[in-house]
Amino acid sequence: MNKRDFIQFSFLSSVFIQTGCFNHSTQNKTMRLIGSGKVNGGWVLSAVDTEGNPIFQHALPSRAHHISKNIDQSKGLVIARRPGNYARLFESKTGQTIKEISAPDGHFYFGHSCFTSNEIFICTGNSKSLGKISVYDLDLNFKYFIELNNFGPHQIEALDDNTIAIAVGGLKTIDRKILNLDDFNSEVIIVDTLDKKIIHSYKIDNQNLSLRHLHVFNNQLVVAAQIPDREYLFDDLTTPLIYVLNNKKLEPLKHPNWNAFNQYIASISFNDNQLVATSPKGNTLSIWNYIDNQFKFSEQLEFIDVAGVTQFEQQSFWSTGTGVIASQINKTIKIKQTKIHWDNHWNAFYD
Template identity: 30%
Template sequence: MQQMVTDNTRRSLLKAALFGACAPLLPFGCASSAQKQAALIGCAVTSRNQFSAVIADKEGQAISQLPLPARGHGVAIHPQLSQAVAFGRRPGEFMMVFDYQTGEMITLNLSGSERHFYGHGVYSNDGTLLFATEGERGTSRGIIGVYDVKDGYKKTAELTGFGIGPHEVIMMPNNTLAIGVGGVHTNGREPLNIDTMTPSLTYLSMDGKVLEQVSLPDHHLSIRHLAHDGSETVLCGQQYRGQPEDSPSLISMHTRGGEMQPLIAEPEEWARFNHYIASIAATDKWILATSPVGNCYGIWSKHTRRLVELAPLPDASGVVVDGDLFQVSSGAGLVVKNQYPIGAETNISNVQWDNHWAAIH
């Protein structure tokens, strides 16, 4: 563990380490948490300036929570072990590894004075390695930190040379990494190079070789959040950094060797998303994407690329898919089940979900 962090973060991390066991939550006095099976994990806001990683059942009701030292963002779930990692929100100073069955915190990795986390990571398909998006402080040089799971999540390598400001990284079924490279140099969260930003979707081998890079015609579309459809197609969600009155397409599809294909909606429909896509999930027929700042989510036909449903949802955040069922979380404590085109069902959760969800398979 690297030691160079701020005093406030250090105190928070020590406090989290002291109380590193998951605290049980009884959802609205219903059946005890021991009777529920863990199915979803996400970061949440528990009170003012207090944040947690929350383990929930398949309905999005909290079973237990683990306090985080600062606001969390994305979660990676191990493909075989009952381990998960919560990443600090950009510019994050921590990643916390925990066992979601026992509630034990396994380790805290701190970013150090020269690095920060961008809030996302993913395990290799065989579960031996963890890959995390990181940046060099002062330059935003993009880094994929490589961590050895069996060696206590010790960092063993840094993959670089693909651009600045990487955000989400996902693992493709063929063991290739896909990275949403935002292209934005930041000081904290303040962008410094809007006029010259160079975003891309980058495919990287697990040993760091750049296999392919593609970009969008408008360089103000910062590629940030990713998903794949279970096969070879990557969905890219963008944050638009151009003129406020513009309403460009904020989602694209890509398959290796081809061109970026923007999804289609009317300008006034894109305007609802307020220039930002958070979470994406896809089936073989449909694509769902959320916008917390737009307080909505949309569903597109994968075949026609056209928007087929636009629905309001306050602080729409994470989305996961199970078969043909989408589940969407909300910072307003709502959970939506949408099995398009059958219809949507909204339930009340006991959690203020924040940013992203990850499903336990």
């Protein structure tokens, strides 16, 4: 076994591994795991079932990133990652395009969006202005901007129909070069979509970290950070990279070795049972169990280039840039190799 294979299937905790298909019970619900990725040099929107079998695959103009879903999960939105400028509304069962649009003039998309029952919100920006939220109706017709007072809005999720949460990285860039590395302002902001204004802003003590990815479940918010200076690693292994919003303060999670993430977290997902965070740069993912209203570290797993993660009831799914998809339930992990080099984010659609 070569080193790459060894890392792919070596684990820091005791789990049971099975290769091949994975088909744990989803209580008779039909589920589709949808993400974007690369196949034979071309970008695609892809869906697989819970056994890893393909459901649909459609070509995309360029790299896409996050997949968001509407309230009844009948539709999804796949959105370009900077420097792309397209967003595509599609039927979640077939992947067929409903409508595709381009970013407003002079703007690009940051790769993330969210739905409420009334509107669609997309993180938008350009190299000359502060970040904005582009607001659309549910048919993807542009309505208006919500102005933000910072650079680099990234992942966005709805708290309810009237408020959205945004992880703002704070970095001003041109052609991916950071212009304000020595003086950037990263935060999580809460926006009132009715009044179109920021109503809360939350920061962490360590302002060397850029907050980029977040997840909301049952109105609880968790946010992940990264170190924007890739030449620097913290010597202190206790420097936290994940924070939970409690009592109007971002409180750090505990982890035995935060440097395992190699200063970058690609995706986070949590539910009533656990939280999962992935790092393609660290070739690892971590799992925290949710016990007594607290996230408690459980286990560390190693997968080459792991990034996408989503959860459904008691089951977790993740994907890698090498084409592996994995499923875990009750300490049993099942894996399957696909031909898709998955991008950073996944989402589970079910009906």
